[in-house]
Amino acid sequence: MIQADHLSKCYGDTLAVDDLSFWVGEGEIVGLLGPNGAGKSTTMRILTCFLPATSGTASVAGHDVFTESVAVRRIVGYLPENVPLYSEMRVREYLSYRAKIKGVGRRERTAKIGSAMARCDIGGVAHRVIGQLSKGYRQRVGLADCLIHDPRVLILDEPTVGLDPNQIIAVRSLIKDLSHERTVLLSTHYLGEVEAVCERFLIINEGRLAIEGRLDELRDDTHVELAAVGPVDESRKSLVAIAGVTTVTAEPTGDGGAAYHIGTRSGSDVRQVVFDKMVAGGWKICELHTACRSLEDLFVQVTKDA
Amino acid sequence: MTGRARQLIAVAGLIAVPAGAVLVAVGFGYESRVVLLVGAVAVVLGCVVGLFSTKVPPLLGRELAAYFQSPIAYVTATVFLVLAGVFFFSSLERYSMLSEKGQAVPGEVMGGMLWPVMVTMIFICPLITMRLLSEEVRSGTIEVLMTAPVTDFEVIISKFLAGLVFYAYLLGMTLIHVLVVWRVGNPDYGPIITMYLGLLLLGAMFLSVGLFVSAFTRNQIVASVVTFVLLMILFMIDGASGYVGGAVKDVCGFVSLYRQSDTFYKGMVDSRHVVYSLSFTGAMLFLTVRAVESRKWR
Numbered sequence: 001m002i003q004a005d006h007l008s009k010c011y012g013d014t015l016a017v018d019d020l021s022f023w024v025g026e027g028e029i030v031g032l033l034g035p036n037g038a039g040k041s042t043t044m045r046i047l048t049c050f051l052p053a054t055s056g057t058a059s060v061a062g063h064d065v066f067t068e069s070v071a072v073r074r075i076v077g078y079l080p081e082n083v084p085l086y087s088e089m090r091v092r093e094y095l096s097y098r099a100k101i102k103g104v105g106r107r108e109r110t111a112k113i114g115s116a117m118a119r120c121d122i123g124g125v126a127h128r129v130i131g132q133l134s135k136g137y138r139q140r141v142g143l144a145d146c147l148i149h150d151p152r153v154l155i156l157d158e159p160t161v162g163l164d165p166n167q168i169i170a171v172r173s174l175i176k177d178l179s180h181e182r183t184v185l186l187s188t189h190y191l192g193e194v195e196a197v198c199e200r201f202l203i204i205n206e207g208r209l210a211i212e213g214r215l216d217e218l219r220d221d222t223h224v225e226l227a228a229v230g231p232v233d234e235s236r237k238s239l240v241a242i243a244g245v246t247t248v249t250a251e252p253t254g255d256g257g258a259a260y261h262i263g264t265r266s267g268s269d270v271r272q273v274v275f276d277k278m279v280a281g282g283w284k285i286c287e288l289h290t291a292c293r294s295l296e297d298l299f300v301q302v303t304k305d306a
Numbered sequence: 307m308t309g310r311a312r313q314l315i316a317v318a319g320l321i322a323v324p325a326g327a328v329l330v331a332v333g334f335g336y337e338s339r340v341v342l343l344v345g346a347v348a349v350v351l352g353c354v355v356g357l358f359s360t361k362v363p364p365l366l367g368r369e370l371a372a373y374f375q376s377p378i379a380y381v382t383a384t385v386f387l388v389l390a391g392v393f394f395f396s397s398l399e400r401y402s403m404l405s406e407k408g409q410a411v412p413g414e415v416m417g418g419m420l421w422p423v424m425v426t427m428i429f430i431c432p433l434i435t436m437r438l439l440s441e442e443v444r445s446g447t448i449e450v451l452m453t454a455p456v457t458d459f460e461v462i463i464s465k466f467l468a469g470l471v472f473y474a475y476l477l478g479m480t481l482i483h484v485l486v487v488w489r490v491g492n493p494d495y496g497p498i499i500t501m502y503l504g505l506l507l508l509g510a511m512f513l514s515v516g517l518f519v520s521a522f523t524r525n526q527i528v529a530s531v532v533t534f535v536l537l538m539i540l541f542m543i544d545g546a547s548g549y550v551g552g553a554v555k556d557v558c559g560f561v562s563l564y565r566q567s568d569t570f571y572k573g574m575v576d577s578r579h580v581v582y583s584l585s586f587t588g589a590m591l592f593l594t595v596r597a598v599e600s601r602k603w604r
C-alpha cells in the first residue's frame with residue numbers, strides 16, 4: 001500500500017533521509033520509530049506529497065507521490081507533527097471547510113463531520129474557536145480532520161503527543177479500530193504505543209533504516225531470567241546442558257550468586273527443568289521468570305552503536 | 307456536487323470562455339459595443355462557472371472569512387476610507403469653487419479622484435496581500451493545505467480572488483462619493499464607469515504583485531514593505547523615462563502603472579491597457595504558482 005524505494009532527502013547540506021526503502025502492506029499498522037532528528041517527519045512529508053524526495057521514489061496505493069500527487073492526497077489522511085490549524089476558525093466550521101476541499105459530497109458531509117467529531121470526542125467544543133482550545137483538543141481536531149474523508153491510508157506523525165492518559169488510551173483504541181479497514185503508518189516516541197497497537201515497526205536512525213521487524217516475532221523471542229545463589233561456573237554448565245537452551249550468560253551479583261540470562265529456542269519453556277536443576281545442585285533460587293525481548297532494548301541497541 | 311455535475315459545469319465554462327473571446331474580437335473589429343460587451347460577459351461568466359467546478363469556492367470562502375475576522379481588515383478599510391474621503395472632498399471643493407451650483411459636474415471631477423485613490427491603493431494593497439501566503443507558512447498550515455487534494459493553482463487563484471473581493475469591497479465604499487456628486491450635480495457616468503474599471507484592473511495588478519512577494523517570506527511586515535517598494539517602482543518608472551531615450555523610454559512609459567490608468571478617467575477604455583493589465587496579472591499569478599512549487603526544491 002505504501003512503498004518507498006531508496007528515498008533520500010537533503011535540506012541544503014543536511015541529509016535528513018538517506019537511501020530509505022520500506023513498504024507497508026494493505027491493512028497493516030506500522031510504527032515508525034527513531035531518535036529525534038532521525039528523519040521520521042521528513043519521510044512522512046515525502047509520502048504525503050508535501051516535499052519531494054531528492055532522489056528515490058515512493059508510491060501510495062500504486063500512485064506515485066510525485067507524478068500523481070493529487071490522487072495520493074485524496075486517499076491519504078495526514079496528521080502533521082505540530083497539528084497546524086487555522087486558529088481563527090471554529091471547530092465545526094474548520095471541519096466543514098476541510099471536508100469540502102477534500103471533496104466530501106454535500107449529502108454525506110454532515111454525517112461524516114458528525115462521525116469524525118464523535119470518534120475524536122470533540123462534540124463538546126464544536127462551536128469553540130480553535131485558537132482557544134487546549135493542546136490536546138487541537139490534536140483531536142487535527143485527527144478528526146484526518147478521518148473526515150474516510151481515507152484508506154492514515155499517516156500520523158506523533159498522534160498522541162500532548163494528550164491526557166485517558167485520551168491516549170482512547171486514541172490508541174481508535175487507531176486500532178480504524179486499522180481494521182485502513183492502512184496506518186504512525187510515528188511515535190512512546191514504544192509502549194507501538195507495542196499496544198502496531199503489527200510491525202521500522203526503526204530509522206540518521207535517515208537510514210536501522211531495523212524492521214514484527215512485534216509478534218519480538219514477543220516470541222523469549223528467554224528465561226534467573227537469579228540464584230551458588231557457584232557460578234558450575235550452575236552455568238548445568239544450565240547449558242538443558243535441552244532447548246541456546247545461550248546462557250551470567251552476571252555475578254553481590255550475594256555470591258549470579259543473574260543468568262538463558263536464551264531458549266522458541267516454543268520451549270525450560271523453567272521447570274531449571275528449577276529442578278537448581279534444587280538438585282542445592283542452590284537457592286531468588287527469581288525465575290520468562291521475559292520477551294523488549295522494543296526498548298532493541299531501540300537502544302540499534303540507535304546507540306550507529 | 308456530484309462528479310458528473312461538476313464536469314458538465316466545467317465543460318460549459320470551457321466553451322463559454324473562447325466563445326466570448328471570439329465575440330470580443332468580432333465586436334472590436336466591427337465596432338459593435340453590444341457584441342463586445344456580450345463577449346466580455348461570456349468570458350467572465352465562463353471563468354466564474356469554470357472556477358465553480360473546482361475547489362476554489364471553499365478555499366475562497368475561507369480566505370474571505372479570514373479577512374473579515376481579522377482586525378487588520380477593519381484598520382485597512384478605515385485608513386483607506388479616511389484617505390479616499392479627504393482626497394475626494396478636496397477635489398470636489400476645488401471644482402465647486404470653479405463652477406456655479408447646479409451645473410453639470412463633469413466626469414473629470416470623478417476622474418480626478420482616480421489618482422488619489424490609486425496612490426492610496428499603493429499603501430493599501432500590500433496590507434491586503436501580506437498575510438495571504440506568509441501567514442500559512444509561518445503558522446505551518448501550508449502543510450495541511452498542500453497535503454489536501456487541491457492543486458497549487460486552485461490555492462493561488464483563491465487567495466488572489468479573496469484579495470480582489472476585499473479590494474472591490476473597499477472600492478465599493480467609494481460609491482458613496484459618487485452618490486454625493488449625484489446629489490449635488492449631474493455627473494457624466496461614462497468616465498465614472500471606466501474609472502472603476504481602471505481601478506479594478508490596476509488593483510488586480512497590485513494584488514498579484516503582493517501575492518507573489520508573500521510567497522517568499524513568512525514575515526508579513528517584510529512582505530508588505532517589499533510589495534510597497536515594488537509597487538512604487540512600477541508606478542513611477544515613468545519618471546525614469548525623462549533620463550533615458552529611445553525604446554527604453556517608450557517601454558518605461560508604457561509599463562508605468564501611472565500612465566496605464568490615465569486614459570480611464572477620461573472615459574476611454576484603451577484596449578492595449580486592458581490587455582496589459584490582464585496579462586500582467588496572469589503572468590504574476592503564474593509566477594506565484596511557480597514560487598510556491600519552488601518551496602519544494604529549497
Ligand SMILES: Nc1ncnc2c1ncn2[C@@H]1O[C@H](COP(=O)(O)OP(=O)(O)OP(=O)(O)O)[C@@H](O)[C@H]1O
Nearest residue numbers: 011014015016034035036037038039040041042043
Ligand atoms: N525545513 C528544514 N530545513 C532544514 N533542515 C531540516 C528541516 N526539517 C528538518 N530538518 C533536518 O532534517 C533532519 C530530520 O528531521 P525530522 O524532522 O524528519 O526528524 P524527526 O525524526 O521527525 O525528529 P523528531 O523525533 O524530533 O520529530 C534533522 O536533522 C533536521 O534538523
Ligand SMILES: [Mg+2]
Nearest residue numbers: 040041042081
Ligand atoms: Mg518529527
